Amino acid sequence: VNGSLKDILNAQGFRSTKERDRILHELEARTDHFNAETLHASILQKGSSVSRPTIYRTLHLLEALHCLEKLYLKKNCYFYEPLSQKNEHGHLICRGCGRITDFWVEGFEILKSEMARNTDFKMNKISIQVFGLCGACQAEDKHRNERW
């Protein structure tokens, strides 16, 4: 009992299964933003196996327990934050290679306090996406092959 996801599930009365262990293990190892599909793919790629329905069911369960953060933008529009990232941050999204990088700058706090002053909105999570080209893609002049 060290606070792992497995312990949390057990404590809530959910059973330990090899499938859940495989998923939790993968979740704890990941550092990038992911979805059901990419998570499934990496588990298979490592020679393990879990069915798609189980991936979806487990992700839903972890969301419900607030163990995983699914960031929604709209219906059918979301991604999961890696467990390794707990603190507030923005995302740099490269239109060249599609990579998502986290960042944080002082301006975050300024923006938040200004918003608190100027709106009646009760803020509970701020999510900042910056689209553009990462250093590597600028060098490779990949913008001629933009994915978006």
Place this chain on the structure above:
Amino acid sequence: VNGSLKDILNAQGFRSTKERDRILHELEARTDHFNAETLHASILQKGSSVSRPTIYRTLHLLEALHCLEKLYLKKNCYFYEPLSQKNEHGHLICRGCGRITDFWVEGFEILKSEMARNTDFKMNKISIQVFGLCGACQAEDKHRNERW
């Protein structure tokens, strides 16, 4: 020839059709964030009709011509900006009622200049989502029925 979407399409050699007119008309009237589905629904609701494939094809066309901004977060994860909104802004997304409201604060600029100084990322679009509860939903204490 007044710069309407219709003129732009014609100028590029695309034909005028009643289906395109219906879609363009609806696009020009909208002020909220939308997707193919909601756009289709509002056209039908007004007694007009356009098939789904035509909705999708037309939206793709307008994106390609940079007449519409489709904001991608990840694969299968996006929404369209209403045409009426041209200037930079963030989104207040209410977890109670799901409504998306645009906002702008001074902190935007600070954040951007700070980022330009601190990263090698070539910024080309910044997108800020703030999740929380709008004034109305705070009043109604809707957070017990949060959608997310």
Place this chain on the structure above:
DNA sequence: TTCGTTGCAAAGCTTTTGCACGAAT
């Protein structure tokens, strides 16, 4: 033994595509 959990197969949704018909130029 019980009942939660899984995989399969099938169903549901949203989005895309092939194709023949109809319309714009």
Place this chain on the structure above:
DNA sequence: ATTCGTGCAAAAGCTTTGCAACGAA
């Protein structure tokens, strides 16, 4: 007369669900 654009129907992806079998407690 061409060629573009549309609708239909079917296909393609991703996600969910029903159900029988399995396995953790």
